[in-house]
Amino acid sequence: MTADEFRSAGHALIDWIADHLEGSGDRDVASALAPGDVRAALAEHPPTEPEPFDAVMADVERVVVPGITGWQHPGWFAYFPANNSYPSILGELLSAGLGVQGMSWVTSPACTELETLVLDWMLELLDLPTRFRSTSEHGGGVIQGSASEATLVAILSARHRATEGAVNADGDTTRLVAYATDQAHSSVEKGLRIAGIGAERLRRVDHDERFAMRPDALATAVRADRGAGLVPFFVTSSHGTTSSMAFDPTPEIGQICRREHLWLHVDGAMAGIAALAPEHRAVNAGLELADSYCTNPHKWMGVNFDCTTYWTADRAHLLGALSILPEYLRSAAAESGAVIDYRDWQIPLGRRFRALKLWFAIRCTGIEQFRSMIRGHVALAQELASWVDGDDRFEIVAPHPLSLVCLARTGETTEVANRRTDELIDGVNASGRAFVTRTVLDGRSVLRVSIGARATTRDHVVALWDLLRELA
Amino acid sequence: MTADEFRSAGHALIDWIADHLEGSGDRDVASALAPGDVRAALAEHPPTEPEPFDAVMADVERVVVPGITGWQHPGWFAYFPANNSYPSILGELLSAGLGVQGMSWVTSPACTELETLVLDWMLELLDLPTRFRSTSEHGGGVIQGSASEATLVAILSARHRATEGAVNADGDTTRLVAYATDQAHSSVEKGLRIAGIGAERLRRVDHDERFAMRPDALATAVRADRGAGLVPFFVTSSHGTTSSMAFDPTPEIGQICRREHLWLHVDGAMAGIAALAPEHRAVNAGLELADSYCTNPHKWMGVNFDCTTYWTADRAHLLGALSILPEYLRSAAAESGAVIDYRDWQIPLGRRFRALKLWFAIRCTGIEQFRSMIRGHVALAQELASWVDGDDRFEIVAPHPLSLVCLARTGETTEVANRRTDELIDGVNASGRAFVTRTVLDGRSVLRVSIGARATTRDHVVALWDLLRELA
Numbered sequence: 001m002t003a004d005e006f007r008s009a010g011h012a013l014i015d016w017i018a019d020h021l022e023g024s025g026d027r028d029v030a031s032a033l034a035p036g037d038v039r040a041a042l043a044e045h046p047p048t049e050p051e052p053f054d055a056v057m058a059d060v061e062r063v064v065v066p067g068i069t070g071w072q073h074p075g076w077f078a079y080f081p082a083n084n085s086y087p088s089i090l091g092e093l094l095s096a097g098l099g100v101q102g103m104s105w106v107t108s109p110a111c112t113e114l115e116t117l118v119l120d121w122m123l124e125l126l127d128l129p130t131r132f133r134s135t136s137e138h139g140g141g142v143i144q145g146s147a148s149e150a151t152l153v154a155i156l157s158a159r160h161r162a163t164e165g166a167v168n169a170d171g172d173t174t175r176l177v178a179y180a181t182d183q184a185h186s187s188v189e190k191g192l193r194i195a196g197i198g199a200e201r202l203r204r205v206d207h208d209e210r211f212a213m214r215p216d217a218l219a220t221a222v223r224a225d226r227g228a229g230l231v232p233f234f235v236t237s238s239h240g241t242t243s244s245m246a247f248d249p250t251p252e253i254g255q256i257c258r259r260e261h262l263w264l265h266v267d268g269a270m271a272g273i274a275a276l277a278p279e280h281r282a283v284n285a286g287l288e289l290a291d292s293y294c295t296n297p298h299k300w301m302g303v304n305f306d307c308t309t310y311w312t313a314d315r316a317h318l319l320g321a322l323s324i325l326p327e328y329l330r331s332a333a334a335e336s337g338a339v340i341d342y343r344d345w346q347i348p349l350g351r352r353f354r355a356l357k358l359w360f361a362i363r364c365t366g367i368e369q370f371r372s373m374i375r376g377h378v379a380l381a382q383e384l385a386s387w388v389d390g391d392d393r394f395e396i397v398a399p400h401p402l403s404l405v406c407l408a409r410t411g412e413t414t415e416v417a418n419r420r421t422d423e424l425i426d427g428v429n430a431s432g433r434a435f436v437t438r439t440v441l442d443g444r445s446v447l448r449v450s451i452g453a454r455a456t457t458r459d460h461v462v463a464l465w466d467l468l469r470e471l472a
Numbered sequence: 473m474t475a476d477e478f479r480s481a482g483h484a485l486i487d488w489i490a491d492h493l494e495g496s497g498d499r500d501v502a503s504a505l506a507p508g509d510v511r512a513a514l515a516e517h518p519p520t521e522p523e524p525f526d527a528v529m530a531d532v533e534r535v536v537v538p539g540i541t542g543w544q545h546p547g548w549f550a551y552f553p554a555n556n557s558y559p560s561i562l563g564e565l566l567s568a569g570l571g572v573q574g575m576s577w578v579t580s581p582a583c584t585e586l587e588t589l590v591l592d593w594m595l596e597l598l599d600l601p602t603r604f605r606s607t608s609e610h611g612g613g614v615i616q617g618s619a620s621e622a623t624l625v626a627i628l629s630a631r632h633r634a635t636e637g638a639v640n641a642d643g644d645t646t647r648l649v650a651y652a653t654d655q656a657h658s659s660v661e662k663g664l665r666i667a668g669i670g671a672e673r674l675r676r677v678d679h680d681e682r683f684a685m686r687p688d689a690l691a692t693a694v695r696a697d698r699g700a701g702l703v704p705f706f707v708t709s710s711h712g713t714t715s716s717m718a719f720d721p722t723p724e725i726g727q728i729c730r731r732e733h734l735w736l737h738v739d740g741a742m743a744g745i746a747a748l749a750p751e752h753r754a755v756n757a758g759l760e761l762a763d764s765y766c767t768n769p770h771k772w773m774g775v776n777f778d779c780t781t782y783w784t785a786d787r788a789h790l791l792g793a794l795s796i797l798p799e800y801l802r803s804a805a806a807e808s809g810a811v812i813d814y815r816d817w818q819i820p821l822g823r824r825f826r827a828l829k830l831w832f833a834i835r836c837t838g839i840e841q842f843r844s845m846i847r848g849h850v851a852l853a854q855e856l857a858s859w860v861d862g863d864d865r866f867e868i869v870a871p872h873p874l875s876l877v878c879l880a881r882t883g884e885t886t887e888v889a890n891r892r893t894d895e896l897i898d899g900v901n902a903s904g905r906a907f908v909t910r911t912v913l914d915g916r917s918v919l920r921v922s923i924g925a926r927a928t929t930r931d932h933v934v935a936l937w938d939l940l941r942e943l944a
Contacts, residue, residue: 001836003490006558010486013562017482017569018475031581035810038585046593050838053562056831060566064828067582068572079579082822084571086478090485090525094532096564096776096829097489099556100540107551109503110539113510121518145617146820156666171645171670186798187821193793194628194819196668198643243799298822304568305822321665326658327715327912338507347666347819348618349659350554350770350777356536357568359528364473366522440799 001053009053016057017089020065021072024455028432029070038067074455075434077464080242080270081377081452085302087364091357092304102351105339106331112340115143115355118362122309125367126275126295129288132311134340141311142345143354147269148187149347150294150310153322155191155234157292157312158263160321162233168321173197177225179218180236181207183246185267188236201230210399211246211441213237219256226260234263237290239283240271243439243448244398244406247271247283254289268295269308274378274402276301277371283402292318300377300403300452301370303361307354319344377403377451380461384449387465393472397446405449406441409472418445420472427471434464473525481525488529489561492537493544496927500904501542510539546927547906549936552714552742553849553924557774559836563829564776574823577811578803584812587615587827590834594781597839598747598767601760604783606812613783614817615826619741620659621819622766622782625794627663627706629764629784630735632793634705640793645669649697651690652708653679655718657739660708673702682871683718683913685709691728706735709762711755712743715911715920716870716878719743719755726761740767741780746874748773749843752850755874772849772875772924773842775833779826791816849875849923852933856921859937865944869918877921878913881944890917892944899943906936 001009041063071082102111116134119141123132132139144150155178159167162176173196180188182204192202203225206217222232235257237248250266257264266287272295274280287293292312297303312318323344333339343349381403388394388407398406409424411417425438425447439446451461473481513535543554574583588606591613595604604611616622627650631639634648645668652660654676664674675697678689694704707729709720722738729736738759744767746752759765764784769775784790795816805811815821853875860866860879870878881896883889897910897919909920923933 001558003494003558006562007487007490009558009562010489010565011483013565013569014482014486015479017566018479020569022475033581035577035581035805035808036585038582039589042586042589044589046597046834046839048839050841051835053559053836056835064570064582064586067585068570068580069578071573071580072571079573082571082573084568086473086475086481087525089565089568090478090481092568093482093485093561093565094489096556096561097485097492098536098540099544099554099561099776101543101551101554101777105507106541108540108543109505109507110510110536113508113539114514114536117511117514117516125518146822148820148822152666152819159668167668167670168665169670169672171665171668171673173643173668174646186796186801190794190796190821193640193643193796194624195666196631196639196643196645198639198641200641201643304571305573305824306820322662324658324662324665327910329658330910333507336507347624348620348778349662350618350620352777362518363523363528364525367518367520369522438799438802 005053024070024072025074027070027073029073029075029435030429030432031067031069033067038063070435072453072455074453074457074460075464076453076456077449077451078435078437080299080450082299082305083302083454084304085361085365085454087360088303088357091360095353095356098353100353102353103343103349104329104331104341106333111353111355112342114359115342116340118355118358119309119311121362126272126284127281128284128311131313132293138315139311139313140315141309142342144294144308144310144346145306147185147267147294147296147308148190150308151187151236151265151267152191152194152347153310153318154263154265154292155195156321157314157318158234159195161263161314161317162231165320171196175229175231176233177201177203177230178234179203179205179221179232181205181213181248183207183211183241183243184236184238185242185269211241211244213248213253215249215252215256218253222256222260232260232262234265237264237266239266239268240402244441245271245400245402245404246398250286250289254286258289263291264289266290266293268293270296270299271402273297273300274374276367277374280374297358300374301361302365302454303358307358322346373454380458381405381451384461384465391469397441397444403451406446407449408444408446414444421445421447424468424471428467431467434467477525496542496544497546499542499545501545501547501907502901502904503539503541505539510535542907544925544927546925546929546932547936548925548928549921549923550907550909552771552922554771554777555774555926556776557833557837557926559832560775560829563832567825567828570825572825574825575815575821576801576803576813578805583825583827584814586831587814588812590827590830591781591783593834598744598756599753600756600783603785604765610787611783611785612787613781614814616766616780616782616818617778619657619739619766619768619780620662622780623659623708623737623739624663624666624819625782625790626735626737626764627667628793629786629790630706631667633735633786633789634703637792643668647703648705649673649675649702650706651675651677651693651704653677653685653720655679655683655713655715656708656710657714657741683713683716685720685725687721687724687728690725694728694732704732704734706737709736709738711738711740712874716913717743717872717874717876718870722758722761726758730761735763736761738762738765740765742768742771743874745769745772746846748839749846752846769830772846773833774837774926775830779830794818845926852930853877853923856933856937863941869913869916875923878918879921880916880918886916893917893919896940896943900939903939906939
């Protein structure tokens, strides 16, 4: 493809994307394709001759678009929001166009320094503790690819601190114990497995009726483990759990962690971004006690995946866990101590210039527009919850402080109610007009309505409510 | 940013990228900026009002471009190639524009099925064993973000197999031992640390004068560890080491691994792609004995980072190590067994639609163009090596089967030679016309010339050679 062909194909693709996103509500949310349909509709073998870009885009239209699920659709109420936005798409495009590596400062100084800067911007925008700032004595921030990687990095930092670094050499993790509720994200267990801690050493601390961790239960569990000769080392406090948007009480949990010398990781992947709006800053309560924290601009801030902002108040143990310096990665800049080499802050070595999309989103969208989007989604969720509350065929099964409403069908027995809820979920998802996710809370089937797509308006929530009542 | 503003900004950015890439040779390769310069030139606080896209692009021109290192520059001879290409940039743009998640089949069927298809295409293009195919009984492929993650996933799969899955529960890794030469990539040690194995349990197997693993030394080390009651479990065989492009002898190593029941991971991150050209297929010799393999289209195939193709011949242990299924991730499609959920094939949960950029690159570039680029780079490296060989101020210090030439200054003592080589490297990098990386091979300072940028022609290699002689 020549530069001129790129210009013409690129202009066409930009227009195609605008048409696609503006028209997302005209398609079904869920793909109607069955397993194997996409592959069967495409060439089974690679071409021997180059093909024109138009031929590839014809396949995108014919096969790929009918095969995607509508994460940008206004009827998207499933999982969590994963919004893109026009400025962010351009940031990703520029990153691909520049084609630089940010593994070390020297491999592209701007890639590192812009990232450090926007991480400090985010601290300011979210009103987070200054101990996470790049200019603080012990802290700093970095973009991770996902909250899962942020959790793993936190576990590894904690493991390094608890073993005083010995784990790097002898790998001995046999006495370490971690704590979270059974509502914490699956990446906590996955991270502990990866790190060689094992699921048997993850204590599932009791939660209360709001699905939030009970601090007294944490304190008791830690005491019991110490009594058994084990080494408690890591606690995940979830700010907005995936299932029900529950908030663990970090101010109390943090006190226990301080007293017991446990690494406290706060997982605010979904909810933390709400702090862009000052009236929602309670979503980050207690962070002054956290050793690490993450939230996802790629969820509720219009920055296309992947962009997890991760901060630590203890970068020495992060670096201790992850830095390795072969000869071919040495540089005078790094050895002077004047620069950050982000390869030592993450699992992989290589890294894209992801700061661009966050920087573009903040500058070209403007903070007020993020705030009004978040406020709008929260208001819609509260309105939906009030409608559910007023209809005795439904009930609300968890607190709904933000944009997630967990509801269920009522029924004479749990079994009947669960069957009705499951049928309701299948009915909504088969409609093509909306897409929701099922979860289970204390044995009950639950229909999650996560309101957060950029294109979702009140009309779409009203339509969902009409659909729910019709199906019930 | 409205859709119309996006169209106009997007068209401008596409043109800007074409101009930037076509003009890359007109700029200096290395950034002249000092630590802190980039940040100091940008707004220290986020804006309160949205800014026009032009204002952001003005900062890109003024600050970001002077702050990047020229990975796409024709004078790029450092580290390894990390080429982008026009079709691949458009694939990344489309991925950002669609904004879908590929964590499960159901979250976007096309994202999963296209990835499976292009991984099978790549097997065909590289002539790799069919036991890695998605349609094979035990194998399959996936796109990882980097070769580091591929190595970690291989370690975790091996750990799961060696412990018969017990590691997931009890985390016990205390007796496991891994093997690689000291030339293997730093991600091997990093992955072992992350996995709780520890660096003391990484045996650095002796290499020969070509920097390739000695199979007899591997066999001896394994025997000694078994004798000491330890559990050998994992070997990395490097096909094209980072320092010197050495090839470990996988056919012999593989026989030992079979006999001793060790997981064999072949790291062909850089060199494996050379097999696109049939005459270079020896770069993948012995793969029929490997349990897992990776190579990077994001290095030498014009697919912008991140795109590591990873295959395993034993997906059961990969899934055993990495799959976790909370309620909110269940789907009928996954439970039927008819689909792949790639979240279980990788460290993170979320994933982008990365198959698009590989699919675009293969279809719009065409396989012959990749082949001729690879052949061209290899021929230039051989030519450069012949010039070095004929000049007694220089010497070649490692075999150069592909596109990397490792050279050093000669000198009365190693100390003198090393000082001269280090000065030479500094001189080249200060010139602005070329950029190289230093490494150390058996105590000697080495100037690596990695020829692989898409824009590099014979003129650029001649200019580098002139510069080297002038500086000497």
